Amino acid sequence: MNRSTKARAPNPENASLITRFRRSKHPAVSLSRDLLWVACVVGTIALLLFLASGTWPAVVAVESGSMLPEMQVGDLVFVVAPDRFSPLLTAEEGMDSGHISFGHPGDVIIFRPNGDGSIHPIIHRALVRVDADQAAELLAFDNPHGGIITRGDNNPVIDQVTTHPGIGRIEPVRDEWIIGKALFAIPLVGYLPLHIVEFAILIIAIIIIQELIASRRREKD
Structure with missing residues (x-):
């Protein structure tokens, strides 16, 4: 005797935590889901930039006019590892080889002044390499x-005769202090990372408002 079988509807309580998280219409869960999606997108973009550039940060924003006219305040500069695509060349080496970057011989480098990671990196042109004797003789460093x-x-003098708040006189840039070299720049886009906190607050506010509107529509339905 054949017995007919009836398909049982899946019990929501037996659904996996991930499934319930994906399907939940609770406002708090929906908001968390949207924020997680944004975080995943940002993380994926950051990973791709790192893989392409070979260094981090892979982009920096120009904050001053020291590199005018080739780099404007608010430009977003893409950074690659010092040896990416070609060896890092100073202006002296660039004049000999014909290498031009941002309108002038030599590469523009992004470096941590005096190796201090707590200070915003500086983006300036590499002019020439000096050894310890030259740093002592020409620049009068005490511990060259x-x-x-x-x-x-756009600056009248080299960095190594100036001082930086918190670290004192800027020293010749060691190789390990170099984050990378500038590859190209996109105008105005750099204003976004310069105001990243305000932008993040705006995005979160938009997501919250959107979720509140969607929640009210669901209640009416």
Whole structure:
């Protein structure tokens, strides 16, 4: 005797936690789901940028006019590892080889002044390499070491005769202080990371408002 079988509807309580999280219409869960999606998108973009550039941060925003006219305040600069695509060249080396970057010989580098990671990186042109003796003789450093002499294209003097708040006089740039070299820049887009906190607050506010509107529509239905 054949017995007919009836399909049983799945019990919501038996659904996996991930499934319930995906399907839940609770406002708090929906908001969390939207924020998680945004975080995943941002994380994926960051990972792709790192893989392409070979360094981090892979983009920096220009905050001052020291590199005018080639780099404007608010430009978003894409950064690659110092040896990516080609060796890092100073302006002195660039004049010999014909290498031009942002309108002038030599690469524009992004570096941590005096190796201090708590200070915003500086984006200036690499001019020439000096050894410890040259740093002592030409620049009169008390504890000289070799490195790269740098200067903003729009600045009248090299960085190594100036001081930086919190660290004192800027030293010749050691290789390990270099984050990378500038590849290209996109105008105005850099204003976004310069105001990342305000932008994040705006995005979260939009998501919350959108979720509240959607929740009210569901209640009416």
